[in-house]
Amino acid sequence: MNELRELEPDFWRAPSAHNTRPWTLTYSDTEAAVGWDPARALPVSDPTGRDLRLSLGAFVECCLIVCADAGLGIAFRPDPGPLRVGFLYRAGRPYETPFTTADVRARGANRGDYHPGRLPDEVAAGLAGMRRLACRDLADLLHAADLRQFGDRQVTRELRAWLRLTRRHRRYLLDGLSDRALALSKAEALALRASLALYPALRRLGLPRVLAGASRELLDYDGDVLVLVGTAGEEVEPGRLLMRHWLTLSGLGYTTHPLSQLIDCERTRASLAGLLGVADPRTLLHVARVGRPKPG
Template sequence: MHYGQDEVEVAWDPARALPVSDPTGRDLRLGLGAFVETCLIVCASAGFSIGFRPDPGPRRVGFLHRTAEPYETAFTVEDVRQRGSNRGAYEPGRLPEELVERLGVHRVGCADVADLLYVADLHQFGDDAVSGELREWLRLSPRHPRYLQDGLTDRALALSRAKAIGLAVALSWRPLRKLAAVGGKGLLDYDGDVFVLAGSVEDQVEHGRALMRLWLTLAGLGYTTHPLSQVIDCADTRRILAVRLGVDDPETLLHIARVGRPKAPAAPSARLRT
């Protein structure tokens, strides 16, 4: 964020992006949209009149600016504090049909996506560049020099010490990477749901804002989510998923995650504050 006299530019640091794993910037724009929505909710909760003006430019998506009235939202800063992802085990159970309709997303059973997740994991771990970028972002040991700064930790991934070591070794040596994909085969082995958000490619920032509202709605009902972006990052599994969902254009699949009630609270990962 770059602060001006009357507005704040919402931008990103290219050093913090993942150009290999997210070459189109889809997840980046969705994330920035979710960040914008969070800012508007927090400001409104504090009584500040702030709005957002889309204005895409070099490494930016728009500006937060003063408005005559606070942003209208049903969510509060406490809702934001309570929301989070959970990559651990989930209780069996499906979302109520009326909730799925209210959220406006595609819903599919875990068992119907498990095969695609395995293929997508094989694709992800089989790519040297993607695996290298993944290694840089993961913090699989408390001894990692950036463990308390940023990245995705072993605790956030709900990995035992042995599994964390195994994943680190597998990512470091190409012949073993297939084992990393095999290790995730049981992730969707329960009676649960996966949801998929679809929308126009041109409006990804706005869809990111909608995604944050969706997450907050789910969190308020006791649900959490676990992103499975690799399924739509891989062209083959994205195409198959689109067919299964009855979606004509696979490129409109923007976000996929399993959703449910977690068996245990998630351990947070550290984030930079500057």
């Protein structure tokens, strides 16, 4: 399976929560185990491993697409084990997919501004497992979720460990969330660094309110939010599906901005399930706004 090693940089283009890039590939002659590095899990903000498994699923899909584009017959066999979700193995022919390595490279999350406008019905209808809601209907819920997120000392500490707000950060190009990825201006990045450094004191003075306040306008426009609904605890296949949907959208000129805090917070997850008429809130696996990005 050595031929896969040189494709790794493209496998690594897969999305992951906080850009932790948690995946590992352990090679033998005939297969490669897909696993994860526990030091790259998010035990505080992702205690059930939902986002971890979604990210691993997205990674598997990415590997299959990139291998297929290189003409390699590689398939995936789920086989959950300790720190492992399954195996990539040699197959008779390449994985069948409409996507290419160029598509994988072109995709990216976008947290900047979006043009107003909803997804065409035929595009939304093609996204299996996805439900959609109007952005504005979720503006208050997002504010509540952000207040909870930034008000939680442990969640904020974990997020902070993955922020790369200055180019001088030694892992700026390696992983985590950079100022550029977060669409922050230089001044905003500086202000965020300063406020997070003073977090314990500022928390008492209402920092969470200030940080969450900025998010209120985020959904106050005419746009769409997509919610992936599936089975709680079984997120690897849905992660593969999510990756395919993101590639479909990206190919049509749309980008996505995940808003996991809406389902990380029990109260807002329950409200969201109520809005969708979904009986079990734990089956909401992923949330993102989607649209045509304005140039940054």
